Amino acid sequence: MEYNLTVAWFGSLTRLWPGFSARLSLDCLTSFCIPLLGSREECSFLISFLPALLTIVFWSGAIKAFRAIRYAMKLSDFKAFKKQGKKISMLTCYDYSFAMAMDGKVDCFLVGDSLGMAVLGYKDTRSVTMADMLRHTSAVARGTSKSFVVADLSYKSYSSPSKAVKNANSLLGAGAKAVKPEGPLSISIRALLKNKIPVLAHLGLTPQSFKKFCVKGRAEKEARKIVSSAIELEQAGAFALVLECIPSSLAKEITCSLSIPTIGIGAGNSCDGQVLVSYDLLGLYPDFSPRFAKKYSDFSKLAGDSASKFDSDVKKALFPKKKNSFR
Ligand code: KIV
Numbered sequence: 001m002e003y004n005l006t007v008a009w010f011g012s013l014t015r016l017w018p019g020f021s022a023r024l025s026l027d028c029l030t031s032f033c034i035p036l037l038g039s040r041e042e043c044s045f046l047i048s049f050l051p052a053l054l055t056i057v058f059w060s061g062a063i064k065a066f067r068a069i070r071y072a073m074k075l076s077d078f079k080a081f082k083k084q085g086k087k088i089s090m091l092t093c094y095d096y097s098f099a100m101a102m103d104g105k106v107d108c109f110l111v112g113d114s115l116g117m118a119v120l121g122y123k124d125t126r127s128v129t130m131a132d133m134l135r136h137t138s139a140v141a142r143g144t145s146k147s148f149v150v151a152d153l154s155y156k157s158y159s160s161p162s163k164a165v166k167n168a169n170s171l172l173g174a175g176a177k178a179v180k181p182e183g184p185l186s187i188s189i190r191a192l193l194k195n196k197i198p199v200l201a202h203l204g205l206t207p208q209s210f211k212k213f214c215v216k217g218r219a220e221k222e223a224r225k226i227v228s229s230a231i232e233l234e235q236a237g238a239f240a241l242v243l244e245c246i247p248s249s250l251a252k253e254i255t256c257s258l259s260i261p262t263i264g265i266g267a268g269n270s271c272d273g274q275v276l277v278s279y280d281l282l283g284l285y286p287d288f289s290p291r292f293a294k295k296y297s298d299f300s301k302l303a304g305d306s307a308s309k310f311d312s313d314v315k316k317a318l319f320p321k322k323k324n325s326f327r
Contacts, residue, residue, distance in 0.1 A: 073107045073148035075177065075198055078240045081107075081272065082261040088240075088273025090150075090263055091281065094119050094136050098278065099143030106147055110180065110200075110275060111137045113152040113208070117287070118279040125207045126155040130167055133157075134174045141175020150200050151176035155208045161191030168197045178239065182206035184229035185236050193237040201238040203229055204267065205245035213290070215266075217246040230254045230262075242275060243267040245292070266292030 033043040081088050093099050093109035102109070115136055116122035137151040151171040158164035158181045168179045178198035181189055183206050192199050203226050204216045217223040227250070230241055240261045243251050248268025255262045255270050264271030279285035280293035283300050313319035 072146045075148070075239060077107075077148075078261050079259065082259070088261055088263055090273060090275035091278045092118070092275070093140050093144075093147075093149075093278055096139045096143040099140045099147075102147070102278070103144045104146035107273070108148040108150060108275075109140055109144060111140050111149065111151040111176065112180075112277065113154055114277050114279075115152075118277060118285050124211065128152075128154045130154050130157045130170070134170055137171055137176050138174040144175075148178070149176050150178045150180050153179050153181045158186075158188040158192075161188050164188035165191050165195050165197065168192050168195075172197065180242065182208045184225075185232040189233070189238075190236060199233075199238045200240050200242060200263075201230075201233040202242040202244065203233070203246075204243045207244075213245075215245050215247065217250045223247075223250050226250065227254055227257065230258060234258050234260050240273075243271060266290065 030040060030043045030047060033046070034040055078088065088108065089106040090108040090110055091102060091106050092112040092114055093102060094111060094115050099109065111133065113125040113128040113133065115132060116125045116128040119136075120128070120132065122128065133151055133154050137149070141149055151174070153164065153167055153171070157167040164181070171179050178200050179192065180200040180202055181192070182202045183189075184203065189199060189201070205214070210216075217226045223246075226246065230243075233241060238260060240263055241254075241258065243254060243262050243264050245266040248270060251262060251264055251267035252270035255272060261272035263273040263275050265275045265277075276293060277285070280289060281296050283295045283298040284303075286300050289295065310319065
């Protein structure tokens with residue numbers, strides 16, 4: 001009976017290959033197994049489990065593939081992720097090619113004003129202009145369809161409510177889904193939120209206002225100020241909060257006090273997500289590597305080695321070859 005069922009199931013499969021009969025395929029399989037297993041009955045018995053086995057393999061593969069599909073991250077997902085205890089991954093991204101390479105691999109891209117140092121060779125983030133931010137935000141947006149794109153509001157671009165709203169709207173027009181101003185709740189941040197502009201807040205070390213790289217919130221008074229600012233920003237309507245360079249215990253306290261997610265950088269492992277400068281992750285920014293950064297690749301070395309190899313090929317006339325040339 002099982003054998004006939006197997007034949008029927010196999011038959012429906014082999015109909016895909018006309019001229020191949022199910023019985024013939026199964027008989028071949030059985031004959032192949034007889035020397036291995038002994039009798040024809042044992043083979044038939046084992047082969048009768050084949051449909052169940054193949055069905056399990058098919059569905060587990062399909063479920064795995066389904067799970068691997070990443071859907072476009074939406075604004076509402078930030079709170080939902082926190083509710084579900086699902087961590088949020090965010091990387092800075094500054095151009096089209098890297099956006100294409102990393103799209104959907106992380107939940108969120110930040111077109112950060114670290115662009116100034118990492119890409120443009122400026123000495124700090126204050127030198128970054130809105131023109132820089134707009135150009136790079138549109139480049140990232142052109143290469144992104146899944147990850148959620150946030151753009152930094154550059155230094156002084158939100159020094160008044162009207163400026164803030166105008167510049168934030170230009171970033172949204174360039175393809176960002178949200179903007180990130182630095183610091184505690186201000187009249188400019190309130191204006192953004194009043195105008196329904198999604199705001200990712202940023203507390204702790206805020207490079208636009210502190211020139212020195214140091215941990216913030218170690219002193220109790222400063223820690224309390226960061227906690228109350230975080231609560232104010234949530235109440236005003238920020239959808240998430242970046243916490244940069246603060247003690248892990250303080251980041252944990254803030255994370256537990258808020259219903260919006262915290263995204264840490266140098267703020268320990270209790271935050272609801274983590275953000276990293278992609279050039280630190282890729283080993284592409286040799287000037288400074290903060291303790292909280294993790295280098296996953298050595299792109300600087302790769303670029304240097306590739307350039308040397310090219311130089312040597314050119315000097316030995318090994319490049320271009322015929323296949324690189326035209327007739
Ligand atoms: O500009 C940036 O890269 C940032 C992150 C460090 C959060 O603001």
